[in-house]
Amino acid sequence: MVTRRDFIKAGLLTVAGMAIPISALEMFKPEAMASLVRSFSEKKRWAFVVDTTKCVGCGMCAKACKLENEIPFEAEVQRTWVERYIQLKDGDVIIDSPKGAREGFTSNDPYGHEVKDEEITKQFYVPKLCNQCEKPSCVQVCPAGATYKTEDGVSLVDRSWCIGCGYCITNCPYFARFFNPVTNTADKCTFCYHRITKGKQTACIDACAFGVRKIGYINDPNSEVFKIISSKRVAVLKPEYGNEPHVFYLGLDQIVR
Amino acid sequence: MLMDEHTLAHGAYWTVKEFFTYPNEYIYWGIHIVIYPYLTGLVAGAFVLSSLYHVFGKDELKPVAKFSLVFSLALLIMAPTPLLLHLTQPQRSINIMMTPHFYSAISAFTFIYLTYMSIVLSEIWFVFRPYIIKQAQERNGLMGLLYKVLTLGSYDVSEKALHIDEKIVKILATAGIPAACVLHGYVGFIFGSVKTVPLWKTPLMPFIFLMSAVISGVAVCIVTYIAGMAFKKHFICFVPIKSMCKVLSYFLAIAFLLEGIDIVFHAYTAEEFWGIMSELLFKRFAFKMIVVQWICGMILPFFLLVLPRLSMLRAFVAASLVLMGVFTMRWDVVIGGQSMSKSFAGFLEFHIPFLSKNFDILKEGIIPAVGLLMAPFVLLFIFNKVLPVFKDIFTEQECAEAEDRLSQRLF
Ligand code: SF4
Numbered sequence: 001m002v003t004r005r006d007f008i009k010a011g012l013l014t015v016a017g018m019a020i021p022i023s024a025l026e027m028f029k030p031e032a033m034a035s036l037v038r039s040f041s042e043k044k045r046w047a048f049v050v051d052t053t054k055c056v057g058c059g060m061c062a063k064a065c066k067l068e069n070e071i072p073f074e075a076e077v078q079r080t081w082v083e084r085y086i087q088l089k090d091g092d093v094i095i096d097s098p099k100g101a102r103e104g105f106t107s108n109d110p111y112g113h114e115v116k117d118e119e120i121t122k123q124f125y126v127p128k129l130c131n132q133c134e135k136p137s138c139v140q141v142c143p144a145g146a147t148y149k150t151e152d153g154v155s156l157v158d159r160s161w162c163i164g165c166g167y168c169i170t171n172c173p174y175f176a177r178f179f180n181p182v183t184n185t186a187d188k189c190t191f192c193y194h195r196i197t198k199g200k201q202t203a204c205i206d207a208c209a210f211g212v213r214k215i216g217y218i219n220d221p222n223s224e225v226f227k228i229i230s231s232k233r234v235a236v237l238k239p240e241y242g243n244e245p246h247v248f249y250l251g252l253d254q255i256v257r
Numbered sequence: 258m259l260m261d262e263h264t265l266a267h268g269a270y271w272t273v274k275e276f277f278t279y280p281n282e283y284i285y286w287g288i289h290i291v292i293y294p295y296l297t298g299l300v301a302g303a304f305v306l307s308s309l310y311h312v313f314g315k316d317e318l319k320p321v322a323k324f325s326l327v328f329s330l331a332l333l334i335m336a337p338t339p340l341l342l343h344l345t346q347p348q349r350s351i352n353i354m355m356t357p358h359f360y361s362a363i364s365a366f367t368f369i370y371l372t373y374m375s376i377v378l379s380e381i382w383f384v385f386r387p388y389i390i391k392q393a394q395e396r397n398g399l400m401g402l403l404y405k406v407l408t409l410g411s412y413d414v415s416e417k418a419l420h421i422d423e424k425i426v427k428i429l430a431t432a433g434i435p436a437a438c439v440l441h442g443y444v445g446f447i448f449g450s451v452k453t454v455p456l457w458k459t460p461l462m463p464f465i466f467l468m469s470a471v472i473s474g475v476a477v478c479i480v481t482y483i484a485g486m487a488f489k490k491h492f493i494c495f496v497p498i499k500s501m502c503k504v505l506s507y508f509l510a511i512a513f514l515l516e517g518i519d520i521v522f523h524a525y526t527a528e529e530f531w532g533i534m535s536e537l538l539f540k541r542f543a544f545k546m547i548v549v550q551w552i553c554g555m556i557l558p559f560f561l562l563v564l565p566r567l568s569m570l571r572a573f574v575a576a577s578l579v580l581m582g583v584f585t586m587r588w589d590v591v592i593g594g595q596s597m598s599k600s601f602a603g604f605l606e607f608h609i610p611f612l613s614k615n616f617d618i619l620k621e622g623i624i625p626a627v628g629l630l631m632a633p634f635v636l637l638f639i640f641n642k643v644l645p646v647f648k649d650i651f652t653e654q655e656c657a658e659a660e661d662r663l664s665q666r667l668f
């Protein structure tokens with residue numbers, strides 16, 4: 001005989017028991033998706049969209065970035081760069097990024113070997129920059145706390161505090177970091193934090209004539225990045241590292257490294 | 258100021274890239290990050306050796322106990338220098354202590370280092386106390402003054418006091434073993450936790466480092482002890498050396514096994530990076546890894562040590578080979594790990610700088626590296642003037658007795 005008391009007890013237990021797996025699901029929800037459903041007022045979070053299908057490899061972004069952020073132009077380090085992927089008919093893939101593409105891709109001879117058009121099955125360009133990860137492994141390992149993540153999701157380096165151990169550089173899966181040859185400290189793309197926080201676009205976005213790059217709040221329903229990320233098929237680079245990158249790519253291919 | 262100072266990216270000078278590597282990709286961790294784990298490894302190994310006498314009562318190691326203890330201090334003092342030289346802003350190293358970020362493995366360095374340093378220093382003081390007091394009472398002049406300071410005002414050499422000393426030494430030596438393991442296992446953790454480098458990213462890393470630390474530490478003690486005693490023209494009793502060789506051969510076997518498991522596992526699971534890793538192991542680093550590190554640095558010395566009728570010369574050669582092997586292992590891990598591009602589609606080659614007008618390049622070169630590797634021996638030489646470590650030797654008769662005792666024991 002099931003009394004009412006037993007019934008309530010069992011009911012409560014069932015509910016409590018179910019609550020555990022549901023909360024577990026909540027835990028595994030990718031941060032990027034979670035921020036899409038959170039209301040805007042709760043947390044502003046910068047995100048970036050790169051439309052690889054539109055990129056022509058002119059490298060104006062890489063050039064503009066260097067000038068804007070005062071990284072010596074001739075130094076072989078880049079806050080943003082463009083990679084070229086050439087899929088050949090024989091199955092080989094050629095990847096290159098001469099000078100980080102700051103002078104653009106001007107000839108069809110990666111590493112000095114000409115590639116004939118008829119050998120190619122597909123070819124495209126992939127611009128890269130710091131992914132402003134939700135779980136930045138660079139910030140995790142900095143022994144001096146010289147690199148940190150801001151409230152709105154951008155990781156920055158304090159140049160006056162960095163000791164130059166290079167731990168963060170080694171621990172970024174995307175190699176977005178390098179040593180700034182002038183300050184001799186770790187450096188990387190900041191999403192042009194000095195510009196975006198004043199309502200401007202990043203230097204690379206301004207320089208791109210093809211509308212490849214876009215920035216905005218991921219959780220602002222009116223922003224373009226929100227619209228793209230929530231309605232189109234986007235992908236991120238190397239999700240297997242668990243960094244939860246916040247640069248979303250349209251038209252990413254499996255040969256992209 | 259050189260013209261190129263500001264256009265030359267850090268790492269670009271000594272890195273040669275091949276195929277597709279990311280534009281910012283260079284060998285950022287150079288020769289000093291090779292030397293740093295090498296030195297801390299020697300510290301840990303030398304200390305463990307001295308503890309074998311103090312804690313585990315291996316009497317036959319008495320002649321080398323003091324020596325290995327003082328030697329581990331000399332090595333320990335030098336251990337942080339490569340780290341400092343590695344930083345691009347060494348003058349800011351204090352920042353680690355001012356705003357330590359505890360999620361970072363490196364931030365614990367000062368804490369672990371100082372703990373260990375205090376254990377070693379106090380153990381040395383207690384071990385040498387009777388000697389220091391005797392010198393303080395007998396000697397005059399500058400040295401006398403030095404010994405008087407070193408006594409720290411305690412002149413009690415009564416039987417009771419000495420007995421307490423002995424107990425304290427035993428406690429310190431015991432506490433020192435886990436501390437030494439942490440000191441070095443932690444270095445392994447620094448590498449093991451770098452998730453972007455497949456060659457480093459294994460939970461076995463701390464243990465691999467620890468075992469190679471012990472073998473290199475014991476080996477350096479064998480080599481230096483034989484050389485030091487020969488230099489001083491003392492009678493060298495073979496018993497302690499034989500015992501060290503035994504320890505060395507045990508740990509060699511474990512170290513080899515661990516490193517082997519790691520590679521076999523990578524090969525068997527054959528993850529995405531195995532393609533590039535196998536090219537590294539069997540082609541680009543094949544000579545360094547397979548020939549120098551494993552065959553000459555582990556397998557050959559193992560057989561030299563375990564084959565019957567071990568001689569002094571054979572022990573010396575085997576230990577030297579182990580030292581070379583472990584150094585190559587550090588090189589292969591640090592440089593080899595970074596040689597594989599994170600794009601898994603290219604390679605980076607490290608060309609160690611020699612001479613350069615640019616200080617940032619010079620300091621990453623061969624000259625400071627050689628200096629750093631010599632420094633512990635210079636320190637040992639100086640320490641030996643104050644705290645003689647080659648004095649506690651067995652006479653021929655004691656040696657024969659020790660041999661007798663040893664032959665009755667299984668381990
Ligand atoms: S992309 Fe690299 S540098 Fe940028 S936040 Fe992520 S881990 Fe850090």
Ligand code: SF4
Nearest residue numbers: 142162163165166168
């Ligand atoms: S290089 Fe600078 S920012 Fe990077 S981990 Fe070291 S101290 Fe931190």
